[in-house]
Amino acid sequence: MSTSANTRSWVESANGHADFPLQNLPFGVFSRSGLTPRGGVAIGDWIFDLQAALEAGFFNGAARTAAEAASRDQLNDFFALGAEARQTLRRELLHLLDENSPQSARLQTKAEVLLHPMGECQMHMPAHVGDYTDFYVGIHHAMNVGKLFRPDNPLLPNYKYVPIAYHGRASTLCVSGTPVKRPNGQTLPPGQEVPQFGPCKRLDYELEMGVWIGPGNASGDAIDIVDASQHIAGLCLLNDWSARDIQAWEYQPLGPFLSKSFATTVSPWVVTAEALAPFRSAQPPRPAGDPQPLTYLLDPADQHNGALDVELEVLLLTRQMKAQGVPAERLALSNTLNMYWTLAQMVTHHSVNGCKLQPGDLFGTGTLSGPQTGQFGSLLEMTEGGKHAIQLPSGEVRRFLEDGDEVILKARCKREGQVTIGFGECRGVIEG
Template sequence: MASWVPVAKDSDFTIYNLPFGVFQNKRLSPRVGMAIGDKIVDLSVLYEEGFFSELSQLPHDIFLRDALNDFIGLGKPVTRKVREIVQNLLKEENDQLREHTCRGKAMVNRNEAQMMLPVKVGDYTDFYSSMEHATNVGTMFRDPNNALLPNWKHLPVGYHGRASSIIPSGVPIYRPKGQFKDPNKEQPEFGPSRRLDFELEMAFITGGPTKMGDSIPTEDAEDYIFGMVLFNDWSARDIQAWEYVPLGPFLGKSFASSISPWVVTLEALEPFRQAGPKQDPEVLPYLQCKKDHAFDIQLEVYIQPDGLKASKVCTSNFKYMYWNIAQQLAHHTVNGCNINVGDMMASGTISGPTEDSYGSMLELAWKGTKPVKLEEGGERKFIEDGDTVIMKGYAEKEGIRVGFGEVASKVLPAK
């Protein structure tokens, strides 16, 4: 497919993608749009002009809301059809929108828009699904010969995180404060974290609710998943290490998580579906999958010190994940836990098999013993004040490119 909208060859937002997001600018209130090239299609304008007339179930103001929840909640048959209609309108050979008097109003410049959090996140769960990451952490902090805990290959480990501190790309974070304990000292100390870290993750957004007591089987899981975003689960490693026994992550994680603002649908990711890593031992029947649920998504992380050039510090891929999105959702609900539209489920740190593919500074600098060199001089063991961490993700195959844009956030000194 080609579009009449100019799209750069390396653009993440091709006609094959068309992700959904919520934006505003100086003249427009918050509303739902779809990205293509350097433009945003204002879906409220298309609705006003009758382009969605065949979808009678669309409320008149559905695209004038400040979150995607209500739209997603209409169900995949509706959201898929909206995407198909817009995709058809943007095709090179279709002049319906291109020649329409509303074209100027419908096509908004992306560089003039402020992107907002795409969904109101009711609940957020973070998994721990990369075997390479779990092995690295287990090797560093426990026994290298028994890096994975006995349950790890039998179930997707996860914890319930803090939804209120999930923020969109571009919003800076403050260095967190808390308790930490130096192994060489008898008593803990309090102050700004000295080991602030990023975690390269992806997250899926749920698109359908369930009732308490119900479970979602793996074969139905993707019916409940609307799309995906890039996810930076900021971590204060020193605070985390002191607090996490016996109940797990708390203040070391809850201060901020940053996400990319454009939600890429599973339909757009379909060409990049592939088999995941072989799971051995065989998982229990409720976690077994009848089809492939892994996706070949290239991931990159950059650190940009204040006023200097960004340095690439990590190249990884979502296909490395041991536990896939269908298994994560099936396990999450197997006990009868109900989910709601707009819940967010993060993958856990995505690390690959090579040292340059590790998805956190904890691993890249190996607990601070191997500082990472930056392009314009200097090095990093962990993230410093003034640093901006930038994550990018895209899938590319046979001339088709579908990307996520980026999630970027600057670290400010502790308040």
């Protein structure tokens, strides 16, 4: 469900806004001085207060039921309602915020309570996350990292058959802007046989998308690939911070543990499946010789229209760059079309063993690197494991993150004939 590219809003800053025009309307949870955390909708430079709109009587019927769920201090209840409720509320919001809305005059008289300046609000986690799973569907990242450890055989045999993932730690998910404390752990210095304990020296970011689960499934019931998209409420940006030296020592034989569980940052706005619909794309064809997905993961409609075309960006701003007034430096520009598996395949595979998914569960896609220099979604890839330094405009160099460094993730959907929409920012500063 989308609205015309020519449709404008009476909220002036929304018109031509890089991230939050009328055609987007993402949901989030915010607070402001004097206001408890509550659900809102991003529109231009403002947040539309769903609680205030409900109290003013702007919603009726099914739209009111959906708005009540979306107005709370978490979006779990709203996610649980599913696609029909989201679509109903979106239609009503498009109607209310359109510059030609019959209610625009009344809305504008109440703008002081309905609209809050985004810059004066604090954003919170959009939902209470019961479970967080991090996938590994970025094939170029998998290849680049695999080459560092297995130059002759970078991908393990299961990669092209199984959407690889591991279970992460929901308790350390945090919203954009939350400082990230450098973790401690065991590492094995080169040439040594005994590990040492101390702060991570090879701290990294990972450029990912986050996938918010809507309606779940009963324990023991698998989600069919044909229905999987109905279980996705929306997407956000996600930075899966990684302690590479801790990871190198601990990951065999069970995979990541303390190297990943100290912090994972998400952007605060949930861009809905409906807003993303105009930017759907065919899943890129697999290279010649790659196996077809097994039957339970293969749906022609999903292959035809199940991928997303979203431009992804990583920027770095060091403490010295801030002091010098130097703008953030772009480190990478990639795209979600670098996913080897679709979102629907991720959902289906996660549930195929009967695993119970619940509203507000969060998936990470894994690092979404491109195949070329300038498209790598982690410092591990950019520096080839620390072998090469990155030169910054401030005269500094980086192999991995240092204290005071701020990583900024951005994402935009662009397509001819469509209004550009974005995800806002996913930021985190490293603290010692």
